[in-house]
Every structure is written in C-alpha cells, then in structure tokens.
Amino acid sequence: MATTHTSKTSVYLITIVASLGGLLFGYDTAVISGAVGALENFFITSLENSPSFAEDTIFQFKITISLCVLAIGLLFADFILKFFQKNKAYTIIAAILIFGGAVFYFQFLTLPNILTENLRNSILGFMVSSALVGCIIGASLGDNVANSIGRRNGLIIAALLFLISALGSSYPEVMNIFPGNDLTAFIIYRIIGGIGVGLASMLAPMYIAEMAPANIRGQLVSFNQFAIVTGMLVVYFVNYFIVSGQTELWINETGWRYMFLSEAIPALLFLLFLFFVPKTPRYQTMKGNEEDAMKVLTKLNGPETATRILSDIKASFSRTKSHWLSFGWGVVIIGILLSIFQQFVGINVVLYYAPEIFRGMGMETDASMLQTIIVGAINMLFTVLAIMTVDNFGRKKLMMIGSAVMAVAMIGLGFALYTETEGLPALLLMLLYIAAFAMSWGPVTWVLLSEIFPNKIRGVMAVAVAIQWLANLIVSWTFPMMNNNSALVEHFNHGFSYWIYGVMALLSLLFIWKFVPETKGRTLEDMEELWMKKK
Known part of the structure; x- marks a missing residue:
C-alpha cells in the first residue's frame, strides 16, 4: 500500500x-x-597576569584531563573486551594501563605547575x-x-x-x-x-x-x-x-x-x-508494546504495510549477532582508519578556528566572521551535492578526488602563509579545501561506514564513531600547540600545521586507493562475502 x-x-x-x-x-x-x-x-x-592563579588552574587542569582520560579509557576497555577473549583482553588493558599510565604520569602530571608557552x-x-x-x-x-x-x-x-x-x-x-x-x-x-x-x-x-x-x-x-x-x-x-x-x-x-x-x-x-513525537515502533516492540507500535506503523504506512513491517521487526530480534572479529581484522581496521583520516586531514581545525585563521591573515573581526559564513555556505552547498551524487558517482572515486584536492589546497595554504601571500589566494585555497571535503570525506565516510560493516558485526561501527571523535579531539587540541608555537612560527610562519594536514590528505588518498573497496551497488550480503574471502 x-x-x-x-x-x-x-x-x-x-x-x-x-x-x-x-x-x-x-x-x-x-x-x-x-x-x-x-x-x-x-x-x-x-x-598570565597571576602566577598563583595559574598554578591553581594548572592543578585543576591536570585533574580534569586525568578524569577525561579515565572515562575514555574505560569506554575503550569495554571495546577491547568485545574484540578479544577475557584473559587476552585483560592482558592488553593491563599493558596499556601500565605503559600509558607511566607516559601520562611522567610526561604530564609531573610537569611543574608553571604556565609555559606549550x-x-x-x-x-x-x-x-x-x-x-x-x-x-x-x-x-x-x-x-x-x-x-x-x-x-x-x-x-x-x-x-x-x-x-x-x-x-x-x-x-x-x-x-x-x-x-x-x-x-x-x-x-x-x-x-x-x-x-x-x-x-x-x-x-x-x-x-x-x-x-x-x-x-x-x-x-x-x-x-x-x-x-x-x-x-x-x-x-x-x-x-x-x-x-x-x-x-x-x-x-x-x-x-x-x-x-x-x-x-x-x-x-x-x-x-x-x-509531541512518538517512540519508534522498533523500541515499542522491543519493550513488548506491540499495540502502540502498530498504531504508529499504521499512521505512517497504512494498515496492510504496517502488519508486514511489524512482522519483520519481530523477526529481526531473532537474528544472532556474531563476534566482532568474525570477518577478520581487515574490515575493522579499514573502518577505524576511515574515521581517523576523516579528522586527520584537518577539517575541524578549519571549522573551529576559522575566524582566528582569518584574523591571522590580517582581517578585522567583522571581516573574519563574514569569511566564516562563506566557509559554512560552501560546506553546506557541497555536502548537498555529495548527497545527490554519491549513489551515481561512486564512493571510492569521490573520496580519492577529494583527498587529492584537499592535499593540494592544504599544502598550498601552508605555502601561502609561509610566504605571507595572504588575502584572496589563502581564502580561495581554504574554500577549495572545504568544497573538496564536503563533496567527499564529509558525508561519504558515513556512507562507507554504514555499508562496509556486515549486519552481524554492526556494533563495530560504535568503535569507529568513538575513534572518530577521539581523532577530532587530538587534531583540535594540538592545532594551537603547533600554530602558536614561537619556534614553528619563526621558521614556518603558521604554515607548518597545514602541511601536516596536506600530507595526511595524501596518505588518505593512498589508503582509499589500496585498501577500501567500492561499495556502490553492492548489497550488505555482497560485503559479507567479500570480507569472508579476505579473512
């Protein structure tokens, strides 16, 4: 119906x-x-104006970071327990705890509470x-x-x-x-x-x-x-x-x-x-509220279709899930690296720090905010284009072209800043970078992540998403450390970090070319067969 x-x-x-x-x-x-x-x-x-206040703040900063590391560590420990048998998982967790804890303690916690540049x-x-x-x-x-x-x-x-x-x-x-x-x-x-x-x-x-x-x-x-x-x-x-x-x-x-x-x-x-919106029929059915689920399904699909969908929902709960490594490490590593590269090409540096980047190019506050609107508009426009073309053009081709253009734009932007060729050339390179990302790694990464994982190990996607946010945190946190470092500024005039992101874009191109399969036109069952062959 x-x-x-x-x-x-x-x-x-x-x-x-x-x-x-x-x-x-x-x-x-x-x-x-x-x-x-x-x-x-x-x-x-x-x-900077009060050493005693700085000392107290640094102490609180160390406690805050320690609690954040602990929370993230517990979440990833849970992921490790789902990948390995308990004894092996506990050994890996213990090794990470000992080695990581030692590095964290000696390289961070024991630092004096003095406000250095870094x-x-x-x-x-x-x-x-x-x-x-x-x-x-x-x-x-x-x-x-x-x-x-x-x-x-x-x-x-x-x-x-x-x-x-x-x-x-x-x-x-x-x-x-x-x-x-x-x-x-x-x-x-x-x-x-x-x-x-x-x-x-x-x-x-x-x-x-x-x-x-x-x-x-x-x-x-x-x-x-x-x-x-x-x-x-x-x-x-x-x-x-x-x-x-x-x-x-x-x-x-x-x-x-x-x-x-x-x-x-x-x-x-x-x-x-x-x-004012209903609970989903799948959740209602999961909790035994089939009558409420049927009401929502009937309203959205009509009575005949609703009966069939409810039957499919109930059948789906009987499907068994497999161990996360049922298809080998290949698909897991590819999913994780897709998430890492999406962030390591530097997109969120541009999105989070755009006004500061434009101010660094000599623009006034109003002008820098206006340029940021242009960045956002380009991002939205090319994201829409990607959504409209990804099913026709193919995922792999879009990703490789995007990586190549991002590499050129980021390396070029680094040289523009290094040679102090600011203004219009730098702005155009940044907009080219945003357009390339929005047409490729922005939306297409999510398409690939939803397609490469077979249904039986769909839970692995949670690991890939969590690592994507972690990679985002690392890139966003380290940008001011590179961009504001006086030694790097003296030698490279703010261009260094953009070269790093450009190199990452080149590596992402090689990664897509060599290891990521084209998923366009393939069913999830086709992907299961592909990963079983590569296992």
Missing part, C-alpha cells in the same frame, strides 16, 4: 523534529569558532576541543541509551544537555556548582554539551531510520547530515550578527557569552517538540 499524503506529512514533520538534533550537533560543535579569541583573552590572559597553548586547545570528550562518551553510550530508555527519550536527554551546556558555558561563574574555578566550570559545561552531541549523532539518524517508510528512508536519513551543516552555517551567521559593529572589549567581555547562550533557543525548541 502506498504511503498516503497524510502519513507522508507526519513522517516529514517527525524527521524535521529529529533533525533538530543534527542541527544542534552542528550548532554546538561550531559555536566555539567565533569565541576562540575572546575565550583566550578572558580566561588565558588572566593566568602548557598555555594546551589549555587553550583543550578549552576549544573539550566538548569532543563529551562526544566520545555520548556516542559510546548511545546504543545503551537507545535500548534502555528509547530513541526519543534519549534525544530528550540530549536536548536537556544542550540547554544546560548553553547556559553554563555562557555564564560559568554564575552556574559554577563544581569544586573548581570558572575555567574548569566552562570546560565541564562544554563536555556536558558534547555528551548531548554524541547522543544526538547516534540517536537522531537511528530515530529517523526507524520511523521512515522504506521507500523514502535514505532521503530522510540524509536530511540529518544536511541539518548538521545547516546548524554550522546558522551559528556562523549568529556569531557574525553578535559581533558586528561591536568593540573588541565588548566581544571579549560579553559577546562570547551571547554566542553560547544563543544555543538555548534551538535546544529549548528541540526539547519541547520531542514531547
């Missing part, structure tokens, strides 16, 4: 509500871009990227949350976290309920928002996929990716209008607060709208 006009309208409205989770995903991760300079001035400068840049980098710690936690817990309290209720939790983060990040001194100073409170509230992002990144597309009729499912799920880049573009506009015509003093004292506070508006709307 064809989907009726009324049911189509319902599913589109439900998709729009769920996609607000994607929009907040983009909004929360990009809102920091306009505030980097002000945060540095507001928080870091005060450390430590200053490290604190700034972690302030900017701290939300990503929450993203790792949220994404890792997403599956458990979905199965325990449901997809919709999980999104309600994410919306609450977005709202709390928006209020706490904007006024950390007022909302400081933690045993630390305002800088520590700011970092904690950003991590809270990151947990919301991690949950939304897992639950929003899952919710849409389980609510959408099969004939329009791909179109509706891809709308979530569009919502993410839309959220980024919206916040670039918001940041621009907040700082437009304002003095640097006002921006450094008040403007950055309004940037974070603005997220409360979409977060509150998301929270309210979620109470």
Whole structure:
C-alpha cells in the first residue's frame, strides 16, 4: 500500500523534529569558532597576569584531563573486551594501563605547575576541543541509551544537555556548582554539551531510520547530515550578527557569552517538540508494546504495510549477532582508519578556528566572521551535492578526488602563509579545501561506514564513531600547540600545521586507493562475502 499524503506529512514533520538534533550537533560543535579569541583573552590572559592563579588552574587542569582520560579509557576497555577473549583482553588493558599510565604520569602530571608557552597553548586547545570528550562518551553510550530508555527519550536527554551546556558555558561563574574555578566550570559545561552531541549523532539518524517508510528512508536519513551543516552555517551567521559593529572589549567581555547562550533557543525548541513525537515502533516492540507500535506503523504506512513491517521487526530480534572479529581484522581496521583520516586531514581545525585563521591573515573581526559564513555556505552547498551524487558517482572515486584536492589546497595554504601571500589566494585555497571535503570525506565516510560493516558485526561501527571523535579531539587540541608555537612560527610562519594536514590528505588518498573497496551497488550480503574471502 502506498504511503498516503497524510502519513507522508507526519513522517516529514517527525524527521524535521529529529533533525533538530543534527542541527544542534552542528550548532554546538561550531559555536566555539567565533569565541576562540575572546575565550583566550578572558580566561588565558588572566593566568598570565597571576602566577598563583595559574598554578591553581594548572592543578585543576591536570585533574580534569586525568578524569577525561579515565572515562575514555574505560569506554575503550569495554571495546577491547568485545574484540578479544577475557584473559587476552585483560592482558592488553593491563599493558596499556601500565605503559600509558607511566607516559601520562611522567610526561604530564609531573610537569611543574608553571604556565609555559606549550602548557598555555594546551589549555587553550583543550578549552576549544573539550566538548569532543563529551562526544566520545555520548556516542559510546548511545546504543545503551537507545535500548534502555528509547530513541526519543534519549534525544530528550540530549536536548536537556544542550540547554544546560548553553547556559553554563555562557555564564560559568554564575552556574559554577563544581569544586573548581570558572575555567574548569566552562570546560565541564562544554563536555556536558558534547555528551548531548554524541547522543544526538547516534540517536537522531537511528530515530529517523526507524520511523521512515522504506521507500523514502535514505532521503530522510540524509536530511540529518544536511541539518548538521545547516546548524554550522546558522551559528556562523549568529556569531557574525553578535559581533558586528561591536568593540573588541565588548566581544571579549560579553559577546562570547551571547554566542553560547544563543544555543538555548534551538535546544529549548528541540526539547519541547520531542514531547509531541512518538517512540519508534522498533523500541515499542522491543519493550513488548506491540499495540502502540502498530498504531504508529499504521499512521505512517497504512494498515496492510504496517502488519508486514511489524512482522519483520519481530523477526529481526531473532537474528544472532556474531563476534566482532568474525570477518577478520581487515574490515575493522579499514573502518577505524576511515574515521581517523576523516579528522586527520584537518577539517575541524578549519571549522573551529576559522575566524582566528582569518584574523591571522590580517582581517578585522567583522571581516573574519563574514569569511566564516562563506566557509559554512560552501560546506553546506557541497555536502548537498555529495548527497545527490554519491549513489551515481561512486564512493571510492569521490573520496580519492577529494583527498587529492584537499592535499593540494592544504599544502598550498601552508605555502601561502609561509610566504605571507595572504588575502584572496589563502581564502580561495581554504574554500577549495572545504568544497573538496564536503563533496567527499564529509558525508561519504558515513556512507562507507554504514555499508562496509556486515549486519552481524554492526556494533563495530560504535568503535569507529568513538575513534572518530577521539581523532577530532587530538587534531583540535594540538592545532594551537603547533600554530602558536614561537619556534614553528619563526621558521614556518603558521604554515607548518597545514602541511601536516596536506600530507595526511595524501596518505588518505593512498589508503582509499589500496585498501577500501567500492561499495556502490553492492548489497550488505555482497560485503559479507567479500570480507569472508579476505579473512
């Protein structure tokens, strides 16, 4: 039975509500871009002016990092237990704990609590990227949350976290309920928002996929990716209008607060709208509420189709899952490296630090924010083009072309900064890089990750997603350490880090060419057969 006009309208409205989770995903991760300079001035400068305050803050910073490392370590220990037998897993975990713990203790914890240049840049980098710690936690817990309290209720939790983060990040001194100073409170509230992002990144597309009729499912799920880049573009506009015509003093004292506070508006709307959408039929069936599941399915698909879908849902629960290494290490490593390369080519450095990069090219604050809007618009436009062409053009070809263009753009941008050829050439190279990423590694990585893992080991995707957020954290955290390092600036004039990302783009090209199979036109059963042959 064809989907009726009324049911189509319902599913589109439900998709729009769920996609607000994607929009907040983009909004929360990009809102920091306009505030980097002000945060540095507001928080870091005060450390330079008071050695005793700096010493106390560094001590708190070490505790915060230690707790973050512990949380991430526990999550990845759980992944290791799913890959190996218990005895072997415990041996690996113990070896990592001993070796990693020793490095962490001697290379970080034992450092004197003195504000050196590297430590200053490290604190700034972690302030900017701290939300990503929450993203790792949220994404890792997403599956458990979905199965325990449901997809919709999980999104309600994410919306609450977005709202709390928006209020706490904007006024950390007022909302400081933690045993630390305002800088520590700011970092904690950003991590809270990151947990919301991690949950939304897992639950929003899952919710849409389980609510959408099969004939329009791909179109509706891809709308979530569009919502993410839309959220980024919206916040670039918001940041621009907040700082437009304002003095640097006002921006450094008040403007950055309004940037974070603005997220409360979409977060509150998301929270309210979620109470008007149903729980997914799959979750209802899982919990034994078949009658409620049938009502939702009938409304969205019609009675005849609803009966068949409910039967398929019940049958799917009887399918057995296999051990994560059932198809060998090859598919696991390829999935993990796809996630790592997507971040190591440097995309989030551009998205998070764009206004600072443009200021480094000699632009005023208003102009740098305006250029960031152009970056966001290019990102959205070429993401839409990728979504429209990926099924026709092929995944592998798009990824290889994207890698080649990104390598040229990043290496060229490095030389433009090195030779102080700034202005229009540097801007054009950055826009070329954004367009290449948005047409390839941005959306296509997610397509590949959803296609290369056979159904029996679909849980491995959670590992790949968690590692993607970890790689994002590493890149975003280390950028200020490289870009603001006086020795590197003296020798390379801010070009060094972009050359690193350019080399990573070249390596990603070789990786796709040699190891990643083309998935276009292949069923999941075809992929199972392929990996069994390569095992």
